[in-house]
Amino acid sequence: MGLDTVREAERLYNTGNVQEALQYYASALWRGEEQSPELLPVWLGDPGLTEKAGERAVCAFIACLLLVIDRYEEPRRRELWALCHRVLDGIPQGEARQDTTDRYVVECNLCRHEKNHEKALEVIMKGLSQGATASRYTFAGLTCLDLEKEEEAEQYIAMGHQANPEDASAYNDMGDYYLIRRRWKKAGECYYKVLEAGDGNDCSWAEPSWLFCRFMEGGDPYELERLALCAAGDASNDRARWLCQIAAFERKIPNVDYLEYSTESIINAVRSVRQSGNMSGVVSCGTSCQESASSINAVRLGLEQIYGKEASFVLSSAKAQNPPLDQTLDQEGIALWTFRDINTPLPAVDEPSEYVSGLVGELAETEFSLPAWYEAAEKYAAQISPEYRDDLYGVMVYPPKQKGDGICAEDWLLNVQFAAVCILARISLHELDRICKGQLDWPIIPAFTLAAWLASRDASRLPWAENLLGTVQGRISTENYCFFEYAFACAASLLPGRDAEYYTDMWRWRQRLKEG
Secondary structure (H helix, E strand, O other): OOHHHHHHHHHHHHOOOHHHHHHHHHHHHHHOOOOOOOHHHHHHOOOOHHHHHOHHHHHHHHHHHHHHHOOOOHHHHHHHHHHHHHHHHOOOOOOOOOOOOOHHHHHHHHHHHOOOHHHHHHHHHHHHHHOOOHHHHHHHHHHHHHOOOHHHHHHHHHHHHHHOOOOOOHHHHHHHHHHHOOOHHHHHHHHHHHHHHOOHHHHHHHHHHHHHHHHHHHOOHHHHHHHHHHHHHOOOOHHHHHHHHHHHHHOOOEOOOEOOOOOOHHHHHHHHHHHHOOOOOEEEEEEOOOOOHHHHHHHHHHHHHHHOOOOEEEEEEOOOOOOOOOOOOOOOOOOOEEEEEOOEEEEOOOOOOHHHHHHHHHHHOOOOOHHHHHHHHHHHHHOOOHHHOOHHHHOOOOOOOOOOOOOOHHHHHHHHHHHHHHHHHHHOOHHHHHHHOOOOOOOHHHHHHHHHHHHHHOHHHHHHHHHHHHHHHOOOOOOOOHHHHHHHHHHHOOOOOOOHHHHHHHHHHHHHHHHO
């Protein structure tokens, strides 16, 4: 359409058909039929716009433009947002309306698009003080969600629904809020309210979302079948198809189909440094309990990768872990670290040879799949002579450098440890026992995961794997080490021969830990 659209919009505007011009141009921009926003600064800058078009048409115009403006580069977005504010400032108090063309709802939504949520709440509360409408209640609730004020959000959205029972669309937004946070029961309750209201358009979003939450909460395959039927019954329902993909991913077993990286406090702190771009070179972190030695090592590696040089890292833990992280179960257990104090683990193994380090790094850089890695590990194990086998423990402390930077250093360490454990297991499965009897540290995760997976492939190994996992379970703290506990729940799901209730319980255990 291009130039023809702009010319037609100008013609309408200049011939006094201003309402029609606003609707025509905004619709073309919103649908993507017109790309040029050249008329927006002109019209929004017209001091007589509201008088020419009327308050309702202007509010509807700005409401439609908000999603359009989001597509533009930041300088243009800021310019247009400022012009929208100027227009709305010229409408001190518009007519109270039940839809999104309400003057206070429009300004509130404008502030939400700008990520100025405090201002958005101030605006909508001013609107409510001048008259309660369903739309004002609803957007007060949505803004409270932006600010993570859950109780207030629920109250306002409920009042909005009570004022207009036919419109429950805000519950979809609230459901999405809880879904992102993996709070399946709360999310499902919100989506079900939309289904009860029976709005077709909103239900096409709510129905698959509700089924997905039921599946995630209980792990019942029947709910997954219903979700798949929902997607198959409506080829245009992108939400249903997307949730089917997410559900398929959730059914995978972490540390077999993909690596689930550490969620320990200090690892999350490094990820925050990456995201924030903080380049001070000094990182301090206080924790309620002692962190594992590999996580401390991974933080140092991660900070070095971020800053390009050694960075200062200060860790302060309130108390030592129970059971103690420096102790092995017996003399057979592997000790990779000595502890000067609870925050300062020091290597207890020698640096590996470049040869063994290179072999492990080569496997660690391939796309992860435990079955594929275990199969490939046989070739690598055959290339390592007995006098160099202890180097496979050395790489768990001194990981090889990546050829590129495709994996964050704090995650790369776990890749290396998984690869080393696979190679050790190809030399002797007894090495898995030695690792699981060793210090409580990251390497026990690939060890017990591999043991459980091997039992799932060969039932004759089940007693050995059960004994090994039983040994590990008694050593993992259920108070502080969710990362280890979650990995254990995933591995335990692999043990064969259990009844359906066992696997459902393992699923629920995984979900509870993930939500927490």
